[in-house]
Every structure is written in C-alpha cells, then in structure tokens.
Amino acid sequence: MIQHSGITKPGLQPDDVAMLTTVLEGWCQENSCVIASPAAEHVARELVSWFECGIRDKHKLAGLMRHVHLDPEDLLITSDAPLCATAHENAGRAERHDG
Numbered sequence: 001m002i003q004h005s006g007i008t009k010p011g012l013q014p015d016d017v018a019m020l021t022t023v024l025e026g027w028c029q030e031n032s033c034v035i036a037s038p039a040a041e042h043v044a045r046e047l048v049s050w051f052e053c054g055i056r057d058k059h060k061l062a063g064l065m066r067h068v069h070l071d072p073e074d075l076l077i078t079s080d081a082p083l084c085a086t087a088h089e090n091a092g093r094a095e096r097h098d099g
Contacts, residue, residue, distance in 0.1 A: 009052060020047055023058050027065045043068050 012020070024044050028035050046068050047061060055061055 012048075012051075016051065019058055020044075020051060020061075023047060023061050023065065026062060 024040065024047060025035065027033075027043055028037075028040050031039070033040050043065055047065060050061055050064055055064070
C-alpha cells in the first residue's frame with residue numbers, strides 16, 4: 001500500500017506494471033522515442049495516474065496517451081536522454097489545432 005496525503009492506494013501488481021510498460025513502449029515506438037526520455041517519463045506519469053483513477057483497459061490507455069500535450073519547455077532535458085523526435089512537432093500541431 002502507498003499512502004500519500006492521507007490517501008491509501010494499493011501498489012501496482014507485476015501484471016499491471018507489465019501491461020503499463022507494454023503500452024508505454026508502444027507509445028515510444030509510435031513517437032520515435034526512447035523510454036528513458038523526458039517525454040516518455042511525462043507520459044508514463046500520466047499513464048500511471050489514469051490507471052490509478054480506474055482506467056485499466058490497455059486500448060483505452062493507449063488512446064488517451066495519443067492526446068497527451070507535451071510542452072517541450074516543461075520537460076527536463078538532459079544530454080543523455082533525448083526528446084522524442086516528434087515532441088516539438090506535436091506541441092506545434094496542438095497549438096495550431098487549439099487556436
């Protein structure tokens with residue numbers, strides 16, 4: 001059990017971690033991104049958050065991940081963890097689509 005701010009939630013089970021990893025790896029492949037990149041880490045946090053909120057279907061999670069807004073300025077960039085090749089492009093497309 002993990003307790004944060006007075007809320008107790010069960011830890012992820014090995015099968016849950018395996019499924020979430022598979023979904024994240026699929027996103028990384030679609031976006032030409034390494035799993036250790038800041039963009040992938042951001043998406044992984046969102047993925048776990050959705051899972052903890054009750055979205056457990058891998059297809060629904062994969063669909064949600066396609067709509068994650070990546071703001072390159074908010075991502076921690078290090079020399080050994082490159083951004084996804086399309087992170088800047090996706091952010092630009094989202095801005096043009098919204099505005």
